[in-house]
Amino acid sequence: MMSEKEITKEEKVAEKVKKRKRRAGPPIPRLSLKSLGTVMKGYLAVGFGKDIPYQEAAKKARLAPASLSTNNRFLEACGFLERVGKGIYRVTEKGVAFAYAIDKGKENYLKAVLLHAMTKARARDTFESALSALEKGKVVPLEDCVLRIADALNIKERKPPYLTGIRALVSIMEAAGLVKKVGKKQVMLEKDLKDAEKELEKLPSLEDIIKEAMEEMVPREELEAPPVQAVVMKGPILCIPMGPELYKYYNKLLEKAKEKGVDWTDLLMEILKKELA
Numbered sequence: 001m002m003s004e005k006e007i008t009k010e011e012k013v014a015e016k017v018k019k020r021k022r023r024a025g026p027p028i029p030r031l032s033l034k035s036l037g038t039v040m041k042g043y044l045a046v047g048f049g050k051d052i053p054y055q056e057a058a059k060k061a062r063l064a065p066a067s068l069s070t071n072n073r074f075l076e077a078c079g080f081l082e083r084v085g086k087g088i089y090r091v092t093e094k095g096v097a098f099a100y101a102i103d104k105g106k107e108n109y110l111k112a113v114l115l116h117a118m119t120k121a122r123a124r125d126t127f128e129s130a131l132s133a134l135e136k137g138k139v140v141p142l143e144d145c146v147l148r149i150a151d152a153l154n155i156k157e158r159k160p161p162y163l164t165g166i167r168a169l170v171s172i173m174e175a176a177g178l179v180k181k182v183g184k185k186q187v188m189l190e191k192d193l194k195d196a197e198k199e200l201e202k203l204p205s206l207e208d209i210i211k212e213a214m215e216e217m218v219p220r221e222e223l224e225a226p227p228v229q230a231v232v233m234k235g236p237i238l239c240i241p242m243g244p245e246l247y248k249y250y251n252k253l254l255e256k257a258k259e260k261g262v263d264w265t266d267l268l269m270e271i272l273k274k275e276l277a
Helices: 002-024 032-046 054-061 066-067 070-076 093-101 106-121 123-130 141-152 160-175 193-200 206-217 220-224 244-260 265-275
Strands: 081-085 088-091 138-140 179-182 186-190 229-231 240-242
Touching: 032 054, 032 070, 032 088, 032 138, 032 160, 054 088, 070 081, 093 106, 093 206, 106 123, 106 160, 106 193, 106 206, 123 141, 123 160, 123 193, 123 244, 138 141, 141 160, 141 186, 160 179
Parallel strands: none
Antiparallel strands: 081 088, 138 186, 179 186, 229 240
16 A cells, blocks of 8 residues: 555655646647658668667658657657657558658648548547637637637647747648638638548558558568667667577566666666677
């Protein structure tokens, strides 16, 4: 049975997590749809099936690390990236399909991939809130639409990065066929998420899109290679590639360190260096 002191400590940790989430706000993009495709291609350029520090993906995408990293939460919520550690991500098969659809200009593929992200992934809450700010069939100025969505998502900031992100959200909903542009500066909600789920039945299946995308975007040797893990040690980010066996050995050492309540980071570093020599 936990003591009152331990319960209080757990409650404090939970409250800190809640505050951090509130500060972070809902996952929204900070770059255009096309640029999000560039981000995904940056990750893929490092390699499929690898644990990738976002700084490496930024180099490949020729983007500033800060510009790329602010989109990781949104891409993860859409199911295109999987977070495997602090600042480290792995591209999912859906992420390959997303990058492929944008790269090849396949509108129906992109529509299907986006609608899956909007209806099946964690990003659903973000899109539901955004769409609730608009009235079906009613034309509104784009900037008015952006401010309405900001209110619906409880985003208080009205600075360019946030407004740019919401405009990108609108363009994503447009690419998915939910929002329609009327002229250059007006938009109209055509479909909600219930309509989107019905629309998916008329589009190419996600499985078929993924199969084609994997064949086109991922080199065969990467598909056949064993998984590679990345370990972050204390201090500056240090990425150490490992095969499955070495990674299993590393995790056992970490468990022992935790049991004994000691910091074995330096010792682990020495062991890893010998193992990888």
